[in-house]
Amino acid sequence: MTQPIVTKQQLIDTLTLWEQSKIDNAQLQDWMVTHFDPPETLIGEDEAELVQEAMHIIMNEYELAKLDKFKPEGYNFAMQFLQCTEENFVQLRQQFIHQGFSD
Incomplete structure (x- = not known):
């Protein structure tokens, strides 16, 4: 059985939707x-490695943030x-963490 993979393009496509x-x-x-x-x-x-880390941070933030905090x-x-x-x-x-979500 192969491990599930999330590609950068899948993340971009989902954020774009x-x-x-x-x-x-x-x-x-x-x-997320x-x-x-x-x-x-x-x-x-x-x-x-840095892009992988950025993907982890982006996905984690959108996973944990309250829905009404998404800006x-x-x-x-996220794209930057x-x-x-x-x-x-x-x-x-x-910039992503502090300006992409409302406090």
């Missing part, structure tokens, strides 16, 4: 829970974070 209002906050969170919770799931297996701007911050480099990882992580 949300950004385009084709799925709502609850459906986005449900996707379904695809992030199983410990055997490989997240971004073929991506650079539309979170999509753009998925393009991170060593030089901007911390900045983009902070």
Whole structure:
């Protein structure tokens, strides 16, 4: 049996559906829970380590945040974070977490 895999493109596609209002906050969170919770799931297996870490953070935040805390701007911050480099990882992580959700 093969391990389930979440690719960067799958994450982008799901976030894009949300950004385009084709799925709502609850459906986005449900996707995150379904695809992030199983410990055997490989997240971004073929991506650079920093991108894998960014994917984990994005999925974890959307999994745990209260639905009414999701901000539309979170999509753009997530997309930027998925393009991170060593030089901007911390900045983009902070931007996504602190500006992608309301307090």
